[in-house]
Amino acid sequence: MARDSQKTKFYKTERAIFTGLNGKYPIHFTTDRQVQAYVNKVTKSLEWKRLGGRQFVQVVHIRRDNQWARGWGNKVEIPPWARSKSVILHELCHGLTYDNGLLTEHHSPSFAFLFRKLIAWEFGDETRRQFDLAGEALGLKWNPDSRILKRLA
Numbered sequence: 001m002a003r004d005s006q007k008t009k010f011y012k013t014e015r016a017i018f019t020g021l022n023g024k025y026p027i028h029f030t031t032d033r034q035v036q037a038y039v040n041k042v043t044k045s046l047e048w049k050r051l052g053g054r055q056f057v058q059v060v061h062i063r064r065d066n067q068w069a070r071g072w073g074n075k076v077e078i079p080p081w082a083r084s085k086s087v088i089l090h091e092l093c094h095g096l097t098y099d100n101g102l103l104t105e106h107h108s109p110s111f112a113f114l115f116r117k118l119i120a121w122e123f124g125d126e127t128r129r130q131f132d133l134a135g136e137a138l139g140l141k142w143n144p145d146s147r148i149l150k151r152l153a
């Protein structure tokens with residue numbers, strides 16, 4: 001059996017914590033406008049700034065539901081199936097990782113470290129602890145780049 005990549009481990013951990021019994025992410029918003037309001041709330045938060053987030057992030061309208069959610073730079077694409085807080089935080093975390101100067105790291109340990117901070121902010125420490133337990137069982141790594149640790153010291 002091939003060993004899972006960090007990316008696969010990340011996806012599995014995320015699904016274990018946030019999807020329901022039907023395997024789907026809970027839908028928290030019904031329009032792009034609501035998603036944008038949530039994104040604004042996140043990017044205006046002190047926690048976002050503390051973690052090194054610098055940018056206003058624009059929600060790009062995606063009508064098709066069969067598309068991946070994506071995040072890069074100061075944009076996120078959130079198809080209707082992905083209008084779920086944890087998925088939106090995941091996509092925002094790509095831009096946040098980028099803001100930290102870690103240009104090539106997509107689901108790296110630093111990305112996982114920052115994502116865990118965002119979920120603790122949104123869902124609380126207990127959810128973050130559950131994420132850690134699931135991630136540990138799957139071999140997920142979340143030791144951050146030294147630049148992130150220096151910022152938070």
Ligand SMILES: [Zn+2]
Pocket residue numbers: 090091094106107
């Ligand atoms: Zn991703």
